[in-house]
Amino acid sequence: MIDRNCNSSSLKEHLEQRLKEISSLARHNIELLNNENVCLVQEFESMRNIMTDIVTTAASFYLKCYLSPYTSKYEDLTIGVQNLSERKHGALIVVERKDPLESLIRSNIPIGGTLSHSLIESIFFPGNPLHDGAVWVRSETVVSAANVLPLSNINVTNRKLGTRHRAAIGLSERCDAIVLVVSEETGQASFAISGALHPINLDSS
Numbered sequence: 001m002i003d004r005n006c007n008s009s010s011l012k013e014h015l016e017q018r019l020k021e022i023s024s025l026a027r028h029n030i031e032l033l034n035n036e037n038v039c040l041v042q043e044f045e046s047m048r049n050i051m052t053d054i055v056t057t058a059a060s061f062y063l064k065c066y067l068s069p070y071t072s073k074y075e076d077l078t079i080g081v082q083n084l085s086e087r088k089h090g091a092l093i094v095v096e097r098k099d100p101l102e103s104l105i106r107s108n109i110p111i112g113g114t115l116s117h118s119l120i121e122s123i124f125f126p127g128n129p130l131h132d133g134a135v136w137v138r139s140e141t142v143v144s145a146a147n148v149l150p151l152s153n154i155n156v157t158n159r160k161l162g163t164r165h166r167a168a169i170g171l172s173e174r175c176d177a178i179v180l181v182v183s184e185e186t187g188q189a190s191f192a193i194s195g196a197l198h199p200i201n202l203d204s205s
Contacts, residue, residue, distance in 0.1 A: 011061050018054050022047060052199075059198040063191050066178055070097045073115040073140050080117035081180055081189050084124055090184030091124040092134040092164045094149070099175035101136065106148035108133060113142050124182075134167065134179075150174060152195070168192035 025047050032038045067074050077093070084091045094105065109130060113119055115137055123145050124131045133146035152170035154161060161169075168179035172192040179192040190199045 011057065014057060015054060018050055018057075022050050022054075025050070053201075056199050056201040059191070060200040063178070063198075063200055066097075066193065067095055071095060071115070071137065071139055073137075076115055076117045077120070077137075077180070078117075080120035081182060083117065083121055084182045085187045085189040088184055088187040089121075089124050089126060089182065090131070090164060091120070091180070091182040092149070092167060093120065093180040094134050094136050094147070094171060095178045095180070096136070096138045096143075097176045097178065099177065101171075101175060101177060104150060104171060104174055105134070105136060107136070107144045108146040108148065110144050111135075111142045115140050115142050149179075165190070165192075165197060169195055169197055172196075 025043060029040055029043050029047075032040060032043075064074055064078075067077070071077070077095070081091065081093070094101065111119075111123075119142060120135065122128065123135055123142075130145040134149050135145050136143040136147050149167035150170040151163070151166045152173055154166060154169055162183070162185075164181050164183070168181040168190070169192045171177055172179050173195040176194075180189065181192065181197075182189050188199055189201075190197050192198075
């Protein structure tokens with residue numbers, strides 16, 4: 001479910017501008033294709049960078065649309081994930097939506113606290129006994145921590161995915177939950193939905 005009232009003219013303007021840049025670069029590169037004295041590798045790299053910006057910006061916006069009907073604490077989630085990303089503290093956060101998760105998540109340590117960015121950040125602080133598992137969020141409550149999620153078999157074709165990312169994808173393959181994940185190696189934040197992983201830039205959300 002997406003919040004149908006979730007709209008942003010500034011986002012559309014940004015995406016429109018970036019798409020026009022891609023279109024202009026593509027036309028320019030097509031004209032240069034037959035020029036053997038011109039190397040287009042750098043031009044293609046510029047196009048890839050613009051497309052990456054388009055994808056992460058759009059994903060960040062749609063993440064809010066996906067979550068806002070299910071939690072009023074979206075801003076706390078955003079701040080928490082952004083801070084974890086900046087510090088390269090690995091994290092895995094499950095946000096329950098319509099589908100019940102009791103049969104899919106191996107629950108561990110009950111929390112029952114109100115969702116806040118400081119609580120999320122403290123759970124995933126390196127050295128905390130709870131930081132290796134997933135946090136389970138339902139509405140405005142952190143239900144439990146150090147939870148175990150089902151893993152996806154996607155590593156058969158993509159061996160670069162770590163356990164957190166495989167767990168995020170694995171749960172999203174089985175239900176409609178949104179799973180936020182932060183890489184402790186790169187600090188990149190992403191979210192999984194319907195078995196697909198999308199990088200996000202929380203500065204743009």
